[in-house]
Amino acid sequence: MDKLLISIAGLLSIGGIYWFFFGKREESGQSQTTWNVTVDGGYIPASITIPNNRKSSVTFTRKDANSCLEEVIIADFKIKTFLPLNTPITVTLSPTKPGTYDMHCGMNMFHGKVIVI
Numbered sequence: 444m445d446k447l448l449i450s451i452a453g454l455l456s457i458g459g460i461y462w463f464f465f466g467k468r469e470e471s472g473q474s475q476t477t478w479n480v481t482v483d484g485g486y487i488p489a490s491i492t493i494p495n496n497r498k499s500s501v502t503f504t505r506k507d508a509n510s511c512l513e514e515v516i517i518a519d520f521k522i523k524t525f526l527p528l529n530t531p532i533t534v535t536l537s538p539t540k541p542g543t544y545d546m547h548c549g550m551n552m553f554h555g556k557v558i559v560i
């Protein structure tokens with residue numbers, strides 16, 4: 444009987460651990476301070492969510508030879524960065540106000556969003 448109770452307790456705590464990590468991961472899917480954005484025919488993902496009043500880093504990797512995408516601009520964060528082909532470039536965002544901010548290529552043709560929550 445004791446053994447049975449112990450294994451039930453064991454199963455419950457394993458379940459709890461799963462729930463804890465799974466729940467946490469879902470939550471951090473809402474906003475995270477580190478993002479990798481692939482630049483290939485646009486921005487993938489096209490929308491990133493970061494927390495307000497914290498530093499977040501976004502690493503862009505351009506895989507598209509189209510010169511249209513060689514520059515990324517996030518005007519509200521004064522970011523205007525050249526993206527060499529296949530070279531990860533990291534920019535730091537320090538938002539102080541929640542909102543949705545535009546990121547776009549040098550010619551304002553491809554668009555993405557930075558959402559601050």
Ligand SMILES: [Cu+2]
Nearest residue numbers: 511548550552
């Ligand atoms: Cu462009």
